[in-house]
Amino acid sequence: MVGQEWRSDRRRQGRILDPRANHREGQGHRRISGGEFGVRGWVAAYSLKDGKQVWRGYSMGPDADTLLDPEKTTQLGKPVGKDSGISTWEGEQWKTGGGSTWGWYSYDPKSNLVFYGSGNPSTWNPVQRPGDNRWSMTIFARDVDTGVAKWVYQMTPHDEWDYDGVNEMMLVDGMEVNGAKHNVLVHPDRNGFAYTLDRDTGELLVAKKYDPAVNWATEVVMDKNSDQYGRPQVVDKYSTQFNGEDVNTTGICPAALGTKDQQPSSYSPKTGLFYIPTNHVCMDYEPYRVSYTAGQPYVGATVSMYPAPNSHGGMGNFIAWDASKGEIVWSVPEQFSVWSGALSTAGDIVFYGTLEGYLKAVDNNGKELYKFKTPSGIIGNVNTYEHGGKQYIGVLSGVGGWAGIGLAGGLLAPENAAAWQTAVAGDKAPDANAEASVSTAGLGAVGGYAGLAQYTALGGQLTVFGLPD
Numbered sequence: 001m002v003g004q005e006w007r008s009d010r011r012r013q014g015r016i017l018d019p020r021a022n023h024r025e026g027q028g029h030r031r032i033s034g035g036e037f038g039v040r041g042w043v044a045a046y047s048l049k050d051g052k053q054v055w056r057g058y059s060m061g062p063d064a065d066t067l068l069d070p071e072k073t074t075q076l077g078k079p080v081g082k083d084s085g086i087s088t089w090e091g092e093q094w095k096t097g098g099g100s101t102w103g104w105y106s107y108d109p110k111s112n113l114v115f116y117g118s119g120n121p122s123t124w125n126p127v128q129r130p131g132d133n134r135w136s137m138t139i140f141a142r143d144v145d146t147g148v149a150k151w152v153y154q155m156t157p158h159d160e161w162d163y164d165g166v167n168e169m170m171l172v173d174g175m176e177v178n179g180a181k182h183n184v185l186v187h188p189d190r191n192g193f194a195y196t197l198d199r200d201t202g203e204l205l206v207a208k209k210y211d212p213a214v215n216w217a218t219e220v221v222m223d224k225n226s227d228q229y230g231r232p233q234v235v236d237k238y239s240t241q242f243n244g245e246d247v248n249t250t251g252i253c254p255a256a257l258g259t260k261d262q263q264p265s266s267y268s269p270k271t272g273l274f275y276i277p278t279n280h281v282c283m284d285y286e287p288y289r290v291s292y293t294a295g296q297p298y299v300g301a302t303v304s305m306y307p308a309p310n311s312h313g314g315m316g317n318f319i320a321w322d323a324s325k326g327e328i329v330w331s332v333p334e335q336f337s338v339w340s341g342a343l344s345t346a347g348d349i350v351f352y353g354t355l356e357g358y359l360k361a362v363d364n365n366g367k368e369l370y371k372f373k374t375p376s377g378i379i380g381n382v383n384t385y386e387h388g389g390k391q392y393i394g395v396l397s398g399v400g401g402w403a404g405i406g407l408a409g410g411l412l413a414p415e416n417a418a419a420w421q422t423a424v425a426g427d428k429a430p431d432a433n434a435e436a437s438v439s440t441a442g443l444g445a446v447g448g449y450a451g452l453a454q455y456t457a458l459g460g461q462l463t464v465f466g467l468p469d
Helices: 414-428 442-448 450-454
Strands: 015-018 042-047 053-058 106-108 113-117 138-143 149-154 170-177 180-188 193-198 204-209 217-220 232-234 249-252 266-268 273-279 281-287 301-307 316-322 327-334 349-353 358-363 368-373 383-387 390-397 461-466
Touching: 106 170, 138 180, 180 273, 204 217, 273 349, 281 442, 301 442, 349 390, 414 442, 442 450
Parallel strands: none
Antiparallel strands: 015 042, 042 053, 106 113, 113 138, 138 149, 170 180, 180 193, 193 204, 217 232, 249 281, 266 273, 273 316, 281 301, 316 327, 349 358, 358 368, 383 390, 390 461
């Protein structure tokens, strides 16, 4: 993975998969980042030999666009049916349906499948787009040569909370689940559920909450004989669809930035555990009616964020996760979201960074062994390498990302927050003189992480550590 580009290890096939947003074709909505601008997400493959496009698969639309075979492409073992990327939308809303594919890509040379997730549907106001809105919020398993999907799984049908489905797809061979071994795909989703699927068949093996604060749904139904199989059971109290437009639904967990966002997890084959940086954040969410204009924000919701109530008071946890059982093995509380990538080593040490700027090392039981304060908040990925026979650990620090947008974007100043709100929400923006301008700017993150400015500063630095001999 380099930036947002995934390159196939099968060089003899000569394919590059390109989820980037710099390719334009016709109308502006035919791009693959910008779910808040009414795009229609896609992934394309290009020939390394001559640069020509080999295939393109959209997140929604007719079968010819989505590259779904109505009889052979399955969801949870059943054929998806004809034009499933249209029938679950009202009218032609699928043309501005979102489902951007800005996340992370994994490839299995054994099955020749590439795995990735699609993002939120547009707009954030669910009342305006009835139906399941397929195939937003979906894991795709596509043949890397043809682009045709072998299977799909929509994790959050008719998303009401901006829970993108783009987080990393981690592949593990021979994991024992429920007494049988599977080659699995493990995906901790923004919606707060971590999924373990058989990556060859798309069978759903595990779907459990990886933060106890998650409350928008009670469970994902695992009974294959139920008509709700694989669907989350939404709680009306936290449903922005149920409560309706211009109603502020409060206390939803997780917040729109999810139980985790783009911060990558790490897997240790020694312990069999996944080490996941998480957000422990909840929100209030008020949808409002919005119209689509090409090139303009197409959000339709006002959001505010805050630490999960009735907990440790912080906004993050760093956890060890057993994906075969769907259980948290241990959890380390943090004051702010853990927005860095994790690194687990053969020396039984796990590294991660904090938004305050600390690089931390813990053992396999979560006990802190070491920490070092870098100049700025860490949202980069901890990495390790060897040079001259010595091992090093390196990390880039420089606060930013969604959690750090207030500090990095200067939005803690009310006048800047008000300008941001006006640009995104227009006449629905909070009063420029009101505290709400700051509390809801950055799609809710500015107010939620306002205290971060007291703990770190802007910056950009590579810090390298040499491991003892």
